[in-house]
Amino acid sequence: MEKQLFTVSIYTENNIGLLNRISAIFQRRHINIESLNTSASEIEGVSRFTIVVSVPEEQIKKIIGQIDKQIEVIKAYYHRDEDTIYQESCLFKIKSDLLFEERQIQNIIKESNARIVTVNKEFFVIEKSGKREEIELLYRELSVFGIMQFTRSGRISVTKDEMKISKMLEAFNQ
Amino acid sequence: MDANTMKETQAIQVNKKSTKTTHRITGSEAIIRCLIAEGVDILYGYPGGAIMPVYDELYKYQDKIHHVLTRHEQCAAHAAQGYARISGRVGVAMATSGPGATNLITGIADAQIDSTPMVCITGQVFSHLLGSDAFQETDIIGISTPVTKWNHQITKASEIPSVIAKAFYIAKSGRPGPVLIDITKDAQVEEFDFEYEKCTAVRSYNPVPTTNPETVAKAADLINSAKNPMIVWGQGVILAEAENELKAVIEKSGVPAAWTILGASAIPTSHPLNIGMVGMHGNYAPNKLTNECDVLIAIGMRFDDRVTGKLDTYAKQAKIIHFEIDPAEVDKNVKSDIAVLGDAKESLRQLLPLLEEKSYPQWLQKFKDLYAIEFEKVIKNDLYPTKEGLTMGEVLKEINIQTKAEAAIVSDVGQHQMIACRYAEFNTTKSNITSGGLGTMGFALPAAIGAKMAAPDREVVAIIGDGGYQMTIQELGTIFQQRVPVKIVVLNNEFLGMVRQWQQLFFDKRYASTEMTNPDFVAIAKGYFIEAKKVTKRDELKEAVAEMIACDGPYFLEVCVEKEDNVFPMIPAGASVSDVRLS
Numbered sequence: 147m148e149k150q151l152f153t154v155s156i157y158t159e160n161n162i163g164l165l166n167r168i169s170a171i172f173q174r175r176h177i178n179i180e181s182l183n184t185s186a187s188e189i190e191g192v193s194r195f196t197i198v199v200s201v202p203e204e205q206i207k208k209i210i211g212q213i214d215k216q217i218e219v220i221k222a223y224y225h226r227d228e229d230t231i232y233q234e235s236c237l238f239k240i241k242s243d244l245l246f247e248e249r250q251i252q253n254i255i256k257e258s259n260a261r262i263v264t265v266n267k268e269f270f271v272i273e274k275s276g277k278r279e280e281i282e283l284l285y286r287e288l289s290v291f292g293i294m295q296f297t298r299s300g301r302i303s304v305t306k307d308e309m310k311i312s313k314m315l316e317a318f319n320q
Numbered sequence: 321m322d323a324n325t326m327k328e329t330q331a332i333q334v335n336k337k338s339t340k341t342t343h344r345i346t347g348s349e350a351i352i353r354c355l356i357a358e359g360v361d362i363l364y365g366y367p368g369g370a371i372m373p374v375y376d377e378l379y380k381y382q383d384k385i386h387h388v389l390t391r392h393e394q395c396a397a398h399a400a401q402g403y404a405r406i407s408g409r410v411g412v413a414m415a416t417s418g419p420g421a422t423n424l425i426t427g428i429a430d431a432q433i434d435s436t437p438m439v440c441i442t443g444q445v446f447s448h449l450l451g452s453d454a455f456q457e458t459d460i461i462g463i464s465t466p467v468t469k470w471n472h473q474i475t476k477a478s479e480i481p482s483v484i485a486k487a488f489y490i491a492k493s494g495r496p497g498p499v500l501i502d503i504t505k506d507a508q509v510e511e512f513d514f515e516y517e518k519c520t521a522v523r524s525y526n527p528v529p530t531t532n533p534e535t536v537a538k539a540a541d542l543i544n545s546a547k548n549p550m551i552v553w554g555q556g557v558i559l560a561e562a563e564n565e566l567k568a569v570i571e572k573s574g575v576p577a578a579w580t581i582l583g584a585s586a587i588p589t590s591h592p593l594n595i596g597m598v599g600m601h602g603n604y605a606p607n608k609l610t611n612e613c614d615v616l617i618a619i620g621m622r623f624d625d626r627v628t629g630k631l632d633t634y635a636k637q638a639k640i641i642h643f644e645i646d647p648a649e650v651d652k653n654v655k656s657d658i659a660v661l662g663d664a665k666e667s668l669r670q671l672l673p674l675l676e677e678k679s680y681p682q683w684l685q686k687f688k689d690l691y692a693i694e695f696e697k698v699i700k701n702d703l704y705p706t707k708e709g710l711t712m713g714e715v716l717k718e719i720n721i722q723t724k725a726e727a728a729i730v731s732d733v734g735q736h737q738m739i740a741c742r743y744a745e746f747n748t749t750k751s752n753i754t755s756g757g758l759g760t761m762g763f764a765l766p767a768a769i770g771a772k773m774a775a776p777d778r779e780v781v782a783i784i785g786d787g788g789y790q791m792t793i794q795e796l797g798t799i800f801q802q803r804v805p806v807k808i809v810v811l812n813n814e815f816l817g818m819v820r821q822w823q824q825l826f827f828d829k830r831y832a833s834t835e836m837t838n839p840d841f842v843a844i845a846k847g848y849f850i851e852a853k854k855v856t857k858r859d860e861l862k863e864a865v866a867e868m869i870a871c872d873g874p875y876f877l878e879v880c881v882e883k884e885d886n887v888f889p890m891i892p893a894g895a896s897v898s899d900v901r902l903s
């Protein structure tokens with residue numbers, strides 16, 4: 147079966163060891179995690195992992211099963227890109243001189259819907275949120291001028307369909 | 321006295337001074353009271369710096385809870401496993417931090433892969449030292465994470481009751497498994513108001529999926545319409561205590577039923593529809609006919625590779641029904657046509673009334689015909705040998721006869737294990753205790769200790785190879801000190817026999833590091849004041865086994881068997897079940 151990009155969403159209890167437990171499931175099968183993000187979720191006290199991997203669908207099903215059975219995992223899902231709204235964000239640190247010397251930079255920033263976060267004498271910082279390809283395009287465009295630092299976040303995503311976590315937790319309370 | 325111990329002693333003294341009211345107790349006392357509240361009567365372990373306050377409480381509570389000092393922490397874990405496997409209760413093992421904790425890991429990994437309910441408690445360095453490479457600090461949470469069902473580190477005494485309650489609940493419920501609780505020394509000495517409440521639910525954990533009656537009905541239809549159906553059951557039946565339900569299903573449906581190693585003993589060996597063991601060294605008929613049945617009904621088993629052989633050629637012609645408690649096992653190795661999620665007892669209970677009363681005389685005859693071939697080519701030579709050298713099989717046969725198939729057989733790993741599983745006869749469930757998924761040499765002797773202590777009224781016979789015996793032989797010390805009346809049978813072929821067999825078959829007889837020069841095992845047993853005998857000839861066997869069974873205390877019997885016998889049938893690694901070899 148062919149590899150596909152999947153976004154894995156995992157709702158969990160807020161637990162220190164869980165990241166280890168979850169990443170070990172990927173590591174055992176030699177699966178490279180493309181990106182990983184953990185944060186609070188819409189439910190108080192419940193965390194959310196967003197993990198992007200490229201694997202065959204048959205394999206992601208088995209992995210979801212193994213993640214789901216971890217005690218502190220409330221529920222795990224996998225989705226295709228078309229089932230989610232997703233974003234990444236990135237920061238570029240660039241020499242301030244270029245902002246004034248290279249007119250083109252200002253156009254690039256405007257056209258790419260990037261945002262200048264801060265400017266000082268030595269450098270300025272641009273933030274851009276969007277799809278991976280948009281960020282990569284911006285990177286290519288800016289790299290000709292020289293980038294002092296670059297970093298990109300993991301993917302974050304929400305699903306088009308409901309995930310019913312609150313309902314599951316309510317059912318438990320009854 | 322090292323710095324660590326000094327600090328510990330100070331902490332304990334400070335604590336003693338601060339004892340004010342009676343309901344305030346230390347973390348260590350709380351640990352013991354939690355264990356007692358969970359019904360723990362025996363635990364296995366080994367003391368050391370980071371767990372000393374708990375041992376001090378064990379000393380005070382020794383009339384209520386019996387701590388067994390094993391000679392190695394690995395064996396504390398295996399003993400707890402043996403205890404759990406024979407009784408269905410949660411086994412408990414305890415160790416100090418660092419090397420004590422890491423020594424438990426093999427037993428924990430074994431319990432994880434064989435779904436054995438176990439709670440391990442480890443001491444840990446003071447919480448303010450965590451992460452500083454303190455004396456005997458290891459990240460046991462990190463190390464044990466991939467081999468535990470759940471683990472947790474406690475740094476505050478007040479967490480102890482709820483976490484231990486949760487540990488027992490998780491270990492035992494659903495698909496059982498090992499839980500490790502790591503407790504820092506400050507949490508052990510701290511005082512708090514103790515109160516215990518059993519855990520009955522964890523919101524992020526659904527131990528038993530609800531059986532769906534519609535899926536059961538579909539399964540029943542498929543079974544009722546089958547021409548050549550076959551059941552393969554596993555340990556799930558034993559863990560769910562669904563033996564009676566399985567028996568009723570087998571008898572009503574008339575479906576021939578085979579078992580995996582860990583499923584052995586759930587249905588008596590002598591049952592007419594019991595068609596034997598599947599897997600690498602299983603019986604000829606059920607392996608071969610796996611690839612001829614039209615419906616394969618898997619109950620509480622996980623299609624391990626030692627059972628299925630090559631997956632691409634496993635039961636491809638059959639419709640597969642999978643009764644399973646763990647959703648992660650469904651379609652993991654073998655794609656099922658109908659998956660009945662739920663507890664085996666409940667699912668089989670729902671299935672029974674929907675089944676038609678049937679029998680499959682022609683289909684069953686096929687099993688009998690293939691058995692006859694296996695008997696002629698293999699079993700006859702194993703059980704009724706005419707050559708001079710003793711076989712492992714005839715030893716098992718003698719034990720069957722003299723224990724009237726009522727013994728619990730605890731086997732180690734290797735040829736003798738396969739022979740024990742193939743030939744041991746069982747009338748009672750939970751009687752085949754062996755390391756299945758992990759294949760841990762050294763398992764049997766300590767597991768037999770745990771089994772005998774959990775079921776003192778049962779005859780417990782350990783069947784061990786000369787190799788595996790020497791991996792945990794020091795437990796003779798535990799047997800002696802605790803006077804555990806286990807019967808130990810070492811089948812001595814002076815080889816790491818199973819590896820030698822592979823070398824003979826697949827490596828042109830290059831016996832790399834498999835020959836063993838063994839010590840005087842009888843003298844060693846006698847050194848521990850255990851009655852012991854060695855048998856080298858056939859005509860001594862019967863009497864020696866009789867003497868062993870008659871002995872009230874522990875007994876060691878060494879049987880010198882043929883050095884280069886092989887175990888057959890055999891499905892070579894990576895071959896198809898239908899390519900099972902008889903020689």
Ligand SMILES: Cc1ncc(C[n+]2csc(CCOP(=O)(O)OP(=O)(O)O)c2C)c(N)n1
Nearest residue numbers: 734735736759761785786787788816817818
């Ligand atoms: C801890 C461990 N190390 C290595 C092995 C690999 N292994 C499997 S069977 C076996 C030989 C066992 O020899 P022995 O205990 O004498 O039993 P026999 O096969 O001769 O009956 C070995 C080395 C194992 N299963 N477990």
Ligand SMILES: [Mg+2]
Nearest residue numbers: 785786815817
């Ligand atoms: Mg041997």
